[in-house]
Amino acid sequence: MTRTLILMRHAKSSWDHPALSDHDRPLNKRGRAAAVALGGWLRDAGWQPDQALVSDSIRTRATFAGLDLPIEAEFTGALYHANPTDMQLVLEMARGDTVLMIGHNPGISEFAEILARTPPDHRKFHDFPTGATIVLRFDIDTWDALDTGQGEVLDFITPRDLTDTPPE
Numbered sequence: 001m002t003r004t005l006i007l008m009r010h011a012k013s014s015w016d017h018p019a020l021s022d023h024d025r026p027l028n029k030r031g032r033a034a035a036v037a038l039g040g041w042l043r044d045a046g047w048q049p050d051q052a053l054v055s056d057s058i059r060t061r062a063t064f065a066g067l068d069l070p071i072e073a074e075f076t077g078a079l080y081h082a083n084p085t086d087m088q089l090v091l092e093m094a095r096g097d098t099v100l101m102i103g104h105n106p107g108i109s110e111f112a113e114i115l116a117r118t119p120p121d122h123r124k125f126h127d128f129p130t131g132a133t134i135v136l137r138f139d140i141d142t143w144d145a146l147d148t149g150q151g152e153v154l155d156f157i158t159p160r161d162l163t164d165t166p167p168e
Contacts, residue, residue: 001139001140001141002097002137002138002139002140003097003098003099003137003138003140003141003142003143003146004047004097004098004099004135004136004137004138004154005091005098005099005101005115005135005136005137005138005151006042006047006049006098006099006100006101006133006134006135006136007101007103007108007111007112007115007133007134007136008038008063008100008101008102008103008108008131008132008133009102009103009104009105009108009109009128009129009130009131009132009133010027010031010055010057010059010060010062010063010102010103010104010130010131011027011030011031011032011034011035011038011059011062011063011066011130011131011159012027012028012030012031012034012130012131012159013025013026013027013028013031013059013130014026014027014028014031015028016028022057023056023057023058023080024057024058025057025058025059026058026059026062027059027062027063027066030159031059031062031063031130031131032062032066033159033163034066034130034131034159034162034163035062035063035064035065035066035067035131036066036067036068037159037162037163038063038066038067038131038133038157038159038162039066039067039068039069040162041133041157041162042067042069042133045135045155047098047135047155048069048098049069049071049096049098049099049100050071050096050097050098050099051071051074051094051095051096051098051099051100052064052069052071052072052073052074052099052100052101052102053073053074053076053079053090053091053094053099053100053101053102054073054074054075054076054079054100054101054102054103055075055076055077055079055080055081055082055102055103055104056075056076056077056079056080057080057104060075060079060080060102060103060104061073061075063102063131064102069100073102076090078090079101079102079103079104080103080104081104081107082103082104082107083107083110084107084110084111084114086107087101087103087107087108087111088111088146091143091146092143092144092146093143093144094143099143105128108128109126109127109128109132112125112128112134112136113126114148114149115136115146115148115149115150115151116134116136116149116151116153117149117150117151117152117153118153119153120134120153120155120156122156122157122158124158124160125156129158129159129160130159131158131159132156132157132158133155133156133157133158134153134155134156135153135154135155135156136151136152136153136154137151137152137154138150138151138152
């Protein structure tokens with residue numbers, strides 16, 4: 001049996017209100033557009049998660065909402081600025097065959113790097129900019145059998161690949 005993991009960094013957030021806590025920062029206009037574009041890409045590419053594990057921050061919640069997927073998200077503080085070890089612990093409890101996990105850097109990019117057997121041939125993979133998304137397949141029966149270096153990269157994309165927006 002196989003399991004598929006979609007790791008996504010939240011879309012671009014706003015810094016317009018410096019008094020807001022980091023946890024409470026919303027998406028900016030470009031981030032909202034990127035989330036919608038990423039949702040379209042997921043649907044068009046056939047990457048349909050049956051479970052979503054999402055950091056409980058405002059920007060990750062808004063990213064998930066913009067994707068407009070036909071599933072409910074499980075929002076958890078355990079993914080807010082989580083490191084790869086904590087992300088793996090959350091994932092090991094997953095029930096879905098295809099799981100979407102939305103989080104933050106540096107944890108999400110580090111997690112992608114240690115899970116991938118071979119990194120994707122994309123110039124932005126190691127930067128993992130906002131909205132970056134990787135799709136990995138694992139030959140495992142349950143998520144608690146996940147180990148590093150096992151993931152076959154099926155896809156990798158950034159919002160810039162989907163739109164004509166200027167670079168950050």
